[in-house]
């Protein structure tokens with residue numbers, strides 16, 4: 026809502042008044058949308074650390090206080106009482122489902138698990154065995170849309186008409202594709218989910234079932250995975266979600282938009298961090314360090330302590346707090362004695378008592394503990410970010426819908442401050458001092474048939 030207050034800015038000795046917008050939780054923003062047309066100035070905010078790109082009613086974060094709510098419900102309450110699929114419904118539709126809605130939604134998700142046989146070719150030599158599952162996931166999420174042409178028209182009203190089906194389909198197929206990517210890599214036959222298993226249980230079943238051993242996970246392991254998915258379900262305007270919204274703003278369909286989100290998530294500073302946490306622990310272990318040399322290198326800016334720090338949270342990431350407790354539980358169940366986990370514990374202790382980390386508010390983030398849990402339950406490291414992507418799917422879907430539903434939505438198109446060469450004279454640049462124009466002849470001109478410089482200049 027527009028606040029009665031305004032902000033004043035003085036530029037070139039002139040004072041301009043800018044509207045102030047206030048969110049439902051008291052967030053305040055200076056609306057600069059008319060700044061350039063009124064003053065000729067734009068704002069510059071590299072990394073968008075201080076820029077609101079949209080108004081959204083999906084997720085609320087207060088990084089100073091460590092608050093995270095989906096559709097107004099605190100994450101701690103959802104973690105305690107809900108499931109990933111119920112939370113997905115809440116995020117996508119804005120309300121908790123009734124029993125009937127929940128049952129219909131779960132059924133719809135289950136029924137959409139299979140992949141068109143045509144897609145099986147992708148798993149049969151369509152990718153090298155070395156392909157990262159995030160590359161497979163991103164490609165196949167976009168490809169799967171090709172089998173549903175009525176859902177991928179790039180015509181907003183039509184795509185929105187099929188939104189309910191597309192949303193359930195993506196939640197289901199992202200799980201199937203993820204499990205299949207793993208099975209392909211490991212030479213295992215492809216299998217589909219079972220009717221009587223829940224979402225996370227089915228995923229673990231599809232991942233780890235072997236020809237002569239049907240895998241049914243321990244309830245607490247299923248719960249830990251479901252919790253990881255739930256805690257990753259949305260996180261407002263992070264890199265991948267902003268990417269989804271940016272792609273959606275051009276009118277692109279839901280499948281193309283979430284596929285772009287997977288690519289953005291892959292990077293080590295975003296979703297790829299959980300994989301990097303384990304790689305960092307392995308590196309420390311191999312080097313014989315107890316963690317202190319690595320922490321020292323991080324303090325000197327030579328390394329990054331992966332799984333620490335967050336753009337928004339300046340106190341403990343509330344998701345990390347929940348997963349820390351879950352990690353303790355899982356480690357007791359699986360009874361693994363893993364030296365990497367000891368190093369993780371030492372790193373956490375060191376960082377939490379070191380002034381460098383304390384003064385910069387660098388706490389362990391959600392990726393630190395999700396990495397530890399996933400490692401403990403036997404998940405291969407290159408699947409960690411894939412699991413993040415499965416979890417983030419409801420958020421991406423909800424954000425796509427928010428963008429696609431805006432009647433007067435504009436394409437996202439940031440500006441820049443250009444710092445390159447000033448406008449220059451091509452001819453002066455080409456015929457620099459000491460170069461004789463008639464001798465000059467480029468390969469391009471030759472290939473165009475301009476055999477002589479005369480011809481070349483005639484063509485130009």
Ligand code: CMC
Nearest residue numbers: 294295296298323329330331332333334335336385390392
């Ligand atoms: N290890 C060591 N120093 C760090 C770290 C770290 N992990 N993170 C930030 N710093 C330092 C940084 O060098 C800077 O120091 P100085 O003030 O002396 O220049 C200061 O802390 C502020 O850092 P920043 O890079 O300006 O912070 P940012 O908001 O741009 O980056 C971040 C946030 C998450 C990318 C960063 O903390 C990081 O690279 N962490 C490791 C990767 C990671 O765990 N990413 C997962 C984030 S949680 C999942 C998600 O929601 O996407």
